[in-house]
Amino acid sequence: MKLLYLTITLTLLSTALLAAESPVELLSANTDIQDKASLRRGAYLFINQCTSCHSAKYMRYARLARDLEISEEEVVDNMLRFGATKISDTISSAMTPDAGEKAYGIAPPDLTLEAKYRGVDWVYSYLMGFYKDEKTTFGYNNRVMNNVAMPWILASSQESMSEEEFSRDMRDLTNFMDYMAEPIKPWRQNFGKYVIIFLLVLLIPVWLLKREYWRDIHGLRSPTSV
Amino acid sequence: MSLLTRKSTDLLHWIDYRLPIIQAFKTHMSEYYAPKNLNFWYFFGVLAMLAFANQLLSGIWLTMFYTPTIESAFASIEYIMRDVESGWIIRYMHEVGASFFFIAVYLHIYRGFLYGSYKKPRELVWLIGMFIYLLMMAEGFFGYVLPFGNMSFWGAKVIMNIIGVIPVIGEDLQIWVQGDFFISGATLSRFFAFHVALVPIILIAGIYLHVIALHQVGSNNPEGIDIKAHKDENGIPLDGIPFHPYYTVHDLIPVVLFILAFFVTIFYFPDGGGFFIEPPNYIPANNLSTPDHITPVWYFTPFYAMLRAVTITFLGMDAKFWGLIVITGAILVLFFLPWLDRSPVKSLRYKGRVSKAFLMIWTFCFIGLGVLGIKPADWAPEWVSPTFTIIYFAYFLLMPFYTRWETCKTVPERITANGQRSR
Ligand code: HEM
Numbered sequence: 158m159k160l161l162y163l164t165i166t167l168t169l170l171s172t173a174l175l176a177a178e179s180p181v182e183l184l185s186a187n188t189d190i191q192d193k194a195s196l197r198r199g200a201y202l203f204i205n206q207c208t209s210c211h212s213a214k215y216m217r218y219a220r221l222a223r224d225l226e227i228s229e230e231e232v233v234d235n236m237l238r239f240g241a242t243k244i245s246d247t248i249s250s251a252m253t254p255d256a257g258e259k260a261y262g263i264a265p266p267d268l269t270l271e272a273k274y275r276g277v278d279w280v281y282s283y284l285m286g287f288y289k290d291e292k293t294t295f296g297y298n299n300r301v302m303n304n305v306a307m308p309w310i311l312a313s314s315q316e317s318m319s320e321e322e323f324s325r326d327m328r329d330l331t332n333f334m335d336y337m338a339e340p341i342k343p344w345r346q347n348f349g350k351y352v353i354i355f356l357l358v359l360l361i362p363v364w365l366l367k368r369e370y371w372r373d374i375h376g377l378r379s380p381t382s383v
Numbered sequence: 384m385s386l387l388t389r390k391s392t393d394l395l396h397w398i399d400y401r402l403p404i405i406q407a408f409k410t411h412m413s414e415y416y417a418p419k420n421l422n423f424w425y426f427f428g429v430l431a432m433l434a435f436a437n438q439l440l441s442g443i444w445l446t447m448f449y450t451p452t453i454e455s456a457f458a459s460i461e462y463i464m465r466d467v468e469s470g471w472i473i474r475y476m477h478e479v480g481a482s483f484f485f486i487a488v489y490l491h492i493y494r495g496f497l498y499g500s501y502k503k504p505r506e507l508v509w510l511i512g513m514f515i516y517l518l519m520m521a522e523g524f525f526g527y528v529l530p531f532g533n534m535s536f537w538g539a540k541v542i543m544n545i546i547g548v549i550p551v552i553g554e555d556l557q558i559w560v561q562g563d564f565f566i567s568g569a570t571l572s573r574f575f576a577f578h579v580a581l582v583p584i585i586l587i588a589g590i591y592l593h594v595i596a597l598h599q600v601g602s603n604n605p606e607g608i609d610i611k612a613h614k615d616e617n618g619i620p621l622d623g624i625p626f627h628p629y630y631t632v633h634d635l636i637p638v639v640l641f642i643l644a645f646f647v648t649i650f651y652f653p654d655g656g657g658f659f660i661e662p663p664n665y666i667p668a669n670n671l672s673t674p675d676h677i678t679p680v681w682y683f684t685p686f687y688a689m690l691r692a693v694t695i696t697f698l699g700m701d702a703k704f705w706g707l708i709v710i711t712g713a714i715l716v717l718f719f720l721p722w723l724d725r726s727p728v729k730s731l732r733y734k735g736r737v738s739k740a741f742l743m744i745w746t747f748c749f750i751g752l753g754v755l756g757i758k759p760a761d762w763a764p765e766w767v768s769p770t771f772t773i774i775y776f777a778y779f780l781l782m783p784f785y786t787r788w789e790t791c792k793t794v795p796e797r798i799t800a801n802g803q804r805s806r
Contacts, residue, residue: 161731164743168750215461264665267459273654274665338665341471349650356581356643363635370632373420374624 172353186281188332190343197225199333200236201207202326203268204248205309206325208238216337224340241363261306272338277331284327287311306342408627409671411598412611416623417630418604420798424494425602426637427487433638434484435590438783441477451575453568455529457667475649481523482659483645485682486528488519495720496742499607499729504600511596513718516587518582526577527680531571532664536769537677539574548703588629608730608798622798633678655681658757676759684756685749686710692762692768709772716779722778726786728794734788744776 161262189195203213218241222232229244237244239251249318255266272280279301286300287309297312315323336342386526399405410416436444448467450459465468492512495501501509528539538609543566562569601611601620610620624630655658657683663674679687697705716723726734748771755768 161739161746165746165750168747185427196801215458215465217465220465239770270665274662276662324754325708339471341464345471345650345653351648352650353643358637360636360639360643363639367632367636376627 178238183276184282184285185336186277186328188277188328188335189252189283190332190335190346192332193225195332196336197227198326199329199331199336200225202229203333203337204236204298204329207268208248209266210253210307212253213248213269213337214267215269216248216340217244218246218248219261221337240326253258253302259369261308263306267335270338272331276292276336277335280334280371281327281331284330286317296381407608410522411594411624412627412631414608414734415598415601417602417626418606418608418610418798419601419624420606420622421630422605422639423649424490424497424605426634427491427494427639429634429769430637430641431487431491432590432642434480434487435586437476437480438484439583440471441480442583443478444473446579449575449637451529451572453531453571453668454679456529456571457532460530472649475653476645479645479648479653481526482655482682482780483641485519485523485650487641488516492516497731498603498605499724499726499731500603501721501727502724502729503721505597505603505794508596508600509594509721510718511593512527513588516717517592517750518586518589521583522578522586523680523682525574525582526573528574528782529578531668532667533666533674534661534677536566536665537663537666537674538679539570541677543570545703545707548707550700550704568588572588603729605730605732605797606794606798607733608794608796610798613797620789656801663790678757681753681757684753684754688712688752688768689713689772691756692772713772713775716776720768720779720782721769723782724786725783726791730793730794733792733794734786735791737785737789741778741781741785744774749772750771767804 198257218232218237219229221227221236222229222244227236233244237246238249240249250265250268252260252265257264275283282301283299286302287302287305288295289296290298292298293304294308297309299307311323311327314326318326395405448459448463448470450456460474465471465472465473468711469707495509497513522540524538528535543557543561546560547553549556550586558564561567562573601623604610608622610622615621648655660675661674661678661680666672678684689702689709693706693709694702696707726738728734752768752771752775755771757762
């Protein structure tokens, strides 16, 4: 029996180890979803730089204002873009998918769930991954997405900023995209520990109750004698 | 207070006169005698029931907000995750709950392997259980299609095409089930009906019959000792204890632990590391973009690996057809377990070396197939999955022989005083 349990454990362990490989080397994003300042910077970056092509059609401005503690006036005055008129609207893009497809050969995808679809490390590596490559038609490429169709819109900021500043920006942007993919995430990670503590505490009376009832079980001859 | 007690006793008897609730409570709880040595493997039946209740409750909530149309299914899930009050936790309870349900049931079935729970007189308990397992697989499949993400779509397509390879009737059957020539709105709305009404109703009936059948014959135990062989003058098994209160308070501990593990997952790993919700399901179904590799959710992967293990065309039939035969066989053979096991003893503790070694190898292969089913087809050398598949079958098909020929230890007459295993 012991040997059997050992086999099961070893099999499961080796499975867990095998699961941990990845095809492309990715940078680690190291984002902190609890960092509201970072999320706010990311939100501005996203809305200013990305919404000309990408939408985030499930993300409401009102939710963003509430969660990231940005005042509604500020959002209405400075963030609403491209067809969004009310704070209850979602983040739309300046470009219709058809226009996008015509311009780039492939429509810029909606990015609401991108961080869940590809993973934060991938998104970060993608944003950091543009480089000059004379072999391609447009003279640039991307480390994690070969022959990328997205224009290197970050080129000017990448040039004007220091390496550190740029990677901080991209980290903030990635962080925001992680939040956007699941707006409840920061909250649930915070709140989860109370649920866990409650259940751990509940375990004590439950365990004592069992012990109390089972105290007499060993000497038990027949249940009728209880 | 005493007035209240009297009133409630009156009410109880008023009801009992018309509906035998007191007798039912006695039969199934306070006078249901379970062996006193049940170990942790026996928690999983109750945990499966808990998980099932959770699926029903959270599922009803989801039904209020989900829209079963191709245009809005995906968006309605995001609506639940973002705009519906507490929608996110309801959805996670349902999604994580499905995997926890399968974890509980897999361990529950495995307990049967260990202690020979399927053997006489519990054959029907086992058969009903297998029937439940089939229904659960159908339920899991239909449910996974509903969000209509890209993996939902391609997964459904793969499974539906498997139906299509059945000779003669296959294509018509596939169209009949799909309700269309391809996976369409008609498919989605009928899968919704199956998932929320048809299958759950049969499941409820199945679980009810499962427990009734078990209580008719009583629980087995890790020793495989028949506790009904030694009864006192009142006909009560000497090694039995009333389910209530002993096992009810006992089961509360694993229940709390299970809920704990459940909420740790919900709050910190709701995607189950990509195993509960696969990443491609975060983009909407797209007929033109196939996911890099199509894999089912983890609880189907051993069978998926067997399907892919078959690569030969034989007797003019496509490899897919033989794959279908293999997975059908892999599930069907489980139904026959009570009659394949010819051992004079029930529990592995008293079986011979061959049974022990074979189960160990089988376990390795089954989990191994699960891993292979998750990975791309070219991940392991070609011979691995066919070999594991063959061993999977050999374990069952050779069982009538090795269980009869091996030497077993003698099973004690009684469960020892402290309820622990005797050596
Ligand atoms: C919805 C799923 C299921 C539920 C809610 C359920 C529930 C239960 C419960 C409450 C028990 C008694 C407690 C225990 O022994 O753990 C039990 C016993 C049993 N179940 Fe299940 N079960 C389910 C699925 C299955 C499946 C899929 C099988 C296998 C084919 C199975 C086979 C058995 C057997 C053989 C026993 C008797 C165990 C013994 O006495 O040693 N059950 N089930």
